[in-house]
Amino acid sequence: MFTKGNRDVTGPGAAQVYDKVLVPSMAEQTDKEIRQAALTREREGVLLFFYDAYNRDSLEWFNQLLQKQKPKRLLFVIHPPVVLYNAVRPGTSTLNPSRNVSGNSCWNCLVQSEPLF
DSSP: OOOOOGGGSOSTTHHHHIIIIIHHHHHHHHTSOOOSSOEEEEETTEEEEEOOTTOTTHHHHHHHHHHHHOOSSEEEEOSSOSSOGGGBOTTSSSBOTTSOOTTOHHHHHHHTSOOOO
C-alpha cells in the first residue's frame, strides 16, 4: 500500500495514469475494492487512512469518516506532510508557535485523536 505523492501527479497525464494503473494495482495486491487514492484499511485495531492530498474532496471525505468511525487508534498516511515544513521548529518535533496551524481543519481532526504511543 502507498499514498499518492507529488511525483504521481507531476506532468501531463500523470494523475490519470495513477488512477488507471496504480489504483487497480493496489486493489489487486490487497484483494479489496479500491476506486481512488483516498482509502482506509483496518488492521489489528488500527485504522489506516491513506489520504489523497491532491484531491480537493479528500478533506471532506476524511472529516466524514472520522465522524462515523471514531477510531481510538489511527495512522494517517499522506504526502506531503500535514504540518507545513515551517510549522515545526528546526531540529525538533515541537510546533513553532509563530506558525498558525490550528486553522487547518485536517490538522484539527488529527490532534483530536488519541496518540498511538
